[in-house]
Amino acid sequence: MNGPPTTQQPDVLLEVRNVRKSFGRRRVLRDVSFHLSSGLIVGITGENGAGKTTLLRIIVGLLAPDSGAVTRGARIGYCPQDLAVFETLTVRENFSFFASAYGLDRQGHDKPWVESMNELCRRFRFASYQNALVSTLSGGTKQKLNFALSVLHDPGLLILDEPYSGFDWETYLQFWEYAEERKSLGLSILIVSHFVYDRSKFDAVLELKEGCLRCA
């Protein structure tokens, strides 16, 4: 899955070609190329400041590369490293807001996103907080919500930036169970983390070092 592909294959969900990015004189990404096929879980690791988050922000479209291109072949679910949720809304209201963004509230009158929300809340063990204001939740529960919002719309490609920092052990295990389940249905997951605890969970692990990606 690594290396610069020249033509897009039918099951390729993500293709990154010759991406470069500098901040001032500091070259963060020198020439990053890789592609990701369906049904894979791939990790990107690297030291603090190696450019992992920069690469992810370029992949999802939050940041422009200086040169190179990114092609996405599926609907993306993105979970940022920093919490990106509305603190003065309840958990349920956050789901409702994001369901609206995903267009899930326009699919008939029976609000299909509510079923997904209930399932995610039950699975990641924060169902009892649905009507609580996010500002009153613990850091770990906020992180669960941050993650759950990225999968509400059943994406084909999941891009996660340090997704399990703050998870308790049970939730961490639950996360991997969920990831394996989704993988078997063809979902691809790209996980960026400065720690890769259990390499056996990944189909491939790439290391970002000195602005270049290598197999770790």
Next chain:
Amino acid sequence: MRLKNVETGWLMTMKETRRNRMALILFFVIPTVFYAVIFLITTHRPISFHLASVSQEAFVTVSQMNEALVFIGLAAVGILTSFLALHLTQKHAEVNRRLILCGYRTTELLASKFLALVTVIALIGCYVGAITPLFFRPQRFVFVLLGFVMAGYVYGAYGMFVGAIFRRELEGILFIVLLANLDIGWLQNPIYYADAQNKFIIRHLPAYFPSQLSMVSAFTDQSVLRPFLGSLAYGTILLAAALVLYSRRMRLWK
């Protein structure tokens, strides 16, 4: 633009605003305190001044307190709405960008924030308008109220414009203080501008038209169509500029 998304955004923004109870209380306390101070420190001594938007010869003579009450009402509405608009535009910038990444359009988000702002402007404007008759009876009360709402509209749009330029709160606050203090808090008071050597700058500041709308309605029976249209145009231009800048800031790279 999808109206359902605008409605959801408006609803959520209103919920957030409603939960900020202290700010909500201050929205009503500040105009009351402003009015109370004017009531306590000014007298009914008559003062004469020239209203800038009516004919050059027309001078009005009114009670000093009544003139100050209209002026301070405008200042309260303008300052409060500009700060609220700044807050709505700057707050949750990263979450809003995530929403856009998930499928919201920038126009839908900004429209929902603007609708929430209009709702609050209407509430503040009506409240200030409602307490005004407790202190004095303007000639045309409804148009005075309209002037307050237009001051909120123009300064709300200005707050959004500033919020779209600056990412950090302090810079935004200072930029609003810079203009609001000079304009709606000082130069638009007819007592100051009537004797000004150069009125060109004063006539081009954002609060000029809304102030004239309220002052002319409060103390004369002259037409207020021009100040109303001027307010509408000024606010709309600022709002369009805010939308362009906000879209630029929130854009995604495909």
